[in-house]
Structure formats: structure tokens, C-alpha cells
Amino acid sequence: MQPEFVEYIPVLETHNAGDRVFISSILDAEGIDFFIQGEYVAPYLFNALPMRVMVRAGQVEKVKAILNDLDLSYTYAKR
Secondary structure, three states, rough: OOOOOOOOEEEEEEEHHHHHHHEEEEEEEEOEEEEOOOOOOHHOOOOOOOEEEEEEEHHHHHHHHHHHOOOOOOOOOOO
């Protein structure tokens, strides 16, 4: 059986662990397929690297609409 290729797109970057947990809970509740790139590495590098919320390409617009009105602590590039 051939593995299926799934494209993930970054929709938000943050250094704040609280934002990561908040965003994860919202996306889980909405049934969104996502992962957070760097969530296990960033804290050990003194948050020098951002954590990126990665979602399936077909769900990007839905996720942007969900996250658009959130009051997050610290994000990059208004992604």
C-alpha cells in the first residue's frame, strides 16, 4: 500500500508556550488535523526558534478564520 502524501501549511508562529496550548485545545475541539513544528525543541533552545502551527492544506482558510480573532500573547507576521 502506497502512503498518502499530505501537505501541511504553516498558519501561525509563536514563541509562547501558553499560546501553543490554547491554540491546540481550540483546533482539537474543531476537529482540525494539525501539528506544532518545534513544540518539543523550542523550550530547550530558550525559545530561539518559533513554534509553527501546521495544518492540512485544505483546512488553512478555516483555521485562519478560527484563529483570526484570538488575543494571543506573541506571534510573528500576523500569520
